[in-house]
Amino acid sequence: MSHTSRSDTPSNSTAPAFDFASTDASVVAAAAEDETAAYDLAGLAEATGATMTLLESVERAGLLLPHHVDESGTARYSEADARAVRAGMTLLDAGLPLGELLEIAKHTDAAVRSIAEPAVEAFLRFVRDPVHGTSTTPDEAAERLVTAYQRMLPATETLVAHHLRRALLHTAAQRASE
Amino acid sequence: MNLSSRVTTRWLDDHRPLLDFVPDGTSPWAWLHEGDGLVGWGTAFTSEPGSGPDRFAHSQHAFDEIAEHAVIDDEVLLPGTGLVAFGSFAFADDNPTSLLVVPRIAVGRRGGATWLTTITVDGQPHIADDLRDAASPRVPAVSDRPRYAGSSIPDVNWLEAVATAVDRIRGGHLDKVVLARDVALWSRHRFDVIDIAARLNRRFASCYTFIADGLAGATPELLAARFDRQVTSRVLAGTAARGTDTDHDDQLGSELADSPKEQWEHRLAVQSVRNVLEAVSDHVSGDDHPFLLKLENVQHLATDFTAEVRDDESALEVAAALHPTAAVGGFPRQPALDLITELEQMDRGRYAAPVGWVDAKRNGEWGIALRCAQFEGARARLFAGVGVVEGSLPEAELAETRLKLLAMQSVIGASDD
Numbered sequence: 001m002s003h004t005s006r007s008d009t010p011s012n013s014t015a016p017a018f019d020f021a022s023t024d025a026s027v028v029a030a031a032a033e034d035e036t037a038a039y040d041l042a043g044l045a046e047a048t049g050a051t052m053t054l055l056e057s058v059e060r061a062g063l064l065l066p067h068h069v070d071e072s073g074t075a076r077y078s079e080a081d082a083r084a085v086r087a088g089m090t091l092l093d094a095g096l097p098l099g100e101l102l103e104i105a106k107h108t109d110a111a112v113r114s115i116a117e118p119a120v121e122a123f124l125r126f127v128r129d130p131v132h133g134t135s136t137t138p139d140e141a142a143e144r145l146v147t148a149y150q151r152m153l154p155a156t157e158t159l160v161a162h163h164l165r166r167a168l169l170h171t172a173a174q175r176a177s178e
Numbered sequence: 179m180n181l182s183s184r185v186t187t188r189w190l191d192d193h194r195p196l197l198d199f200v201p202d203g204t205s206p207w208a209w210l211h212e213g214d215g216l217v218g219w220g221t222a223f224t225s226e227p228g229s230g231p232d233r234f235a236h237s238q239h240a241f242d243e244i245a246e247h248a249v250i251d252d253e254v255l256l257p258g259t260g261l262v263a264f265g266s267f268a269f270a271d272d273n274p275t276s277l278l279v280v281p282r283i284a285v286g287r288r289g290g291a292t293w294l295t296t297i298t299v300d301g302q303p304h305i306a307d308d309l310r311d312a313a314s315p316r317v318p319a320v321s322d323r324p325r326y327a328g329s330s331i332p333d334v335n336w337l338e339a340v341a342t343a344v345d346r347i348r349g350g351h352l353d354k355v356v357l358a359r360d361v362a363l364w365s366r367h368r369f370d371v372i373d374i375a376a377r378l379n380r381r382f383a384s385c386y387t388f389i390a391d392g393l394a395g396a397t398p399e400l401l402a403a404r405f406d407r408q409v410t411s412r413v414l415a416g417t418a419a420r421g422t423d424t425d426h427d428d429q430l431g432s433e434l435a436d437s438p439k440e441q442w443e444h445r446l447a448v449q450s451v452r453n454v455l456e457a458v459s460d461h462v463s464g465d466d467h468p469f470l471l472k473l474e475n476v477q478h479l480a481t482d483f484t485a486e487v488r489d490d491e492s493a494l495e496v497a498a499a500l501h502p503t504a505a506v507g508g509f510p511r512q513p514a515l516d517l518i519t520e521l522e523q524m525d526r527g528r529y530a531a532p533v534g535w536v537d538a539k540r541n542g543e544w545g546i547a548l549r550c551a552q553f554e555g556a557r558a559r560l561f562a563g564v565g566v567v568e569g570s571l572p573e574a575e576l577a578e579t580r581l582k583l584l585a586m587q588s589v590i591g592a593s594d595d
Contacts, residue, residue, distance in 0.1 A: 051338060053337060053338050053341040053572060054334060054337060054338075057337060057571070057572050057573035057576075058573070060571065060573060061573050092332070092334055095328075097329070097332070097333045097334075098332070098333045098334040098337060098576065099333050099576050099577065099579075099580040100580075102573065102576070102577070103580075
């Protein structure tokens with residue numbers, strides 16, 4: 001095989017061999033670091049007005065994922081996490097029972113994970129691999145990947161959120177007469 | 179008030195399901211178990227004993243007086259024949275809604291044999307054979323789905339209550355407390371309580387189905403039964419789900435049987451029942467080890483007790499002595515009751531309290547009103563509770579009560595089986 005396509009691994013192509021694993025990890029961190037994770041769980045409770053009992057329950061149920069876990073093992077949460085908690089509390093205030101909200105959250109968790117997996121897979125195959133295959137230096141690859149992440153993450157969020165919104169409205173309209 | 183009555187019990191050659199005897203437009207009482215049972219309607223006498231710990235004794239006393247003044251002509255002479263009363267008591271001492279009712283008509287069945295009892299208060303017109311015509315079977319009322327109308331406290335607050343209870347238990351204040359919550363439902367049409375009870379009876383065939391002044395449910399908990407001089411009581415504490423197949427079911431069952439937490443919870447309940455039975459009866463004997471009782475939707479650790487009445491206590495009096503057990507209050511009893519009052523912020527009404535029947539021969543069967551709902555026209559209030567112990571997780575207890583409430587709601591809402 002003398003000629004390889006862009007999406008093949010670069011080790012047997014003309015691209016330089018460099019440490020993609022560490023590059024990718026730092027790229028992910030750089031792209032995801034949209035903000036600081038200022039809160040531990042108690043801080044998150046204080047920032048949102050949620051009780052520790054509520055946050056601990058939601059966290060044990062696997063429905064409150066930390067921004068990251070710091071070197072001391074403490075789960076850290078960001079302002080985006082605080083916004084999500086406040087959104088949950090808005091639903092509770094509107095009259096949705098917590099038990100139902102947790103059930104919906106479990107479905108959401110399962111559904112978004114099933115979206116996240118193929119979305120990341122597509123990114124790796126059709127964006128990252130070509131970048132690695134066509135960059136001449138690690139720095140160039142990293143820069144291109146950070147740019148790609150920063151464009152694609154909000155675009156994906158918008159796409160999925162928009163579709164959910166449309167699906168919610170369609171379902172609500174269909175069931176309006178019940 | 180005229181306490182004199184004429185009571186007649188006759189064999190009845192009619193094999194319809196007991197609920198099918200109940201005429202339209204009546205608010206019936208019922209106690210059904212595996213084909214046997216009693217249904218009654220109309221009111222010959224009512225005892226409303228008010229609040230207080232003596233509410234059971236007051237009602238038993240009132241019933242004894244009625245029995246003294248009754249002329250009983252009973253050709254059947256089985257438990258439940260002759261003069262009989264249905265009752266449903268409040269969980270808490272300070273709730274005034276307890277009542278014991280002697281119906282005007284009762285139909286009973288035991289071992290497949292059926293009887294009819296009519297009770298006529300002297301001076302009131304005789305109402306005989308007021309049975310639904312066998313040729314016109316009951317048609318369930320038009321039904322709408324049950325619709326949510328809120329809870330006494332938001333379940334997010336109930337989550338806090340469970341967490342507080344766990345803290346108190348860890349702090350050594352008590353070992354176990356049962357915390358319940360409720361859900362209010364409404365419907366476009368009035369709920370058909372008889373139809374709902376019939377569905378409960380089919381769905382939970384091994385439970386005791388009851389209707390008691392609008393409170394209807396199917397309970398697995400037999401607090402106290404007395405037939406002749408023998409008393410039986412079944413303790414259920416420790417619960418697991420049923421498996422998806424036989425192997426899975428057996429696995430869940432043995433995990434339940436081997437779990438130190440569940441065994442410990444069961445022992446607490448067994449000990450509290452044994453102590454009471456020994457105080458009011460002789461020859462108390464119970465299983466050394468709990469057995470697995472497999473019900474339609476859950477399996478329990480169960481212990482059966484038998485005993486013999488010492489001073490001719492009625493079934494109601496034995497039940498009164500046992501109430502509230504660790505299965506509905508907690509352990510130790512008083513700190514648990516205090517904590518329930520503090521944390522539940524809800525009136526249990528007659529939920530989690532004795533429901534059943536007693537006859538003039540002092541026989542009777544009394545269960546604990548669990549898995550039930552209080553119906554009033556097009557409104558209903560459902561209850562569910564869980565035992566909270568040291569290792570309880572609030573979100574798991576919330577999920578368990580949610581499933582219990584949904585199970586009850588699905589029976590209420592089912593248009594057929």
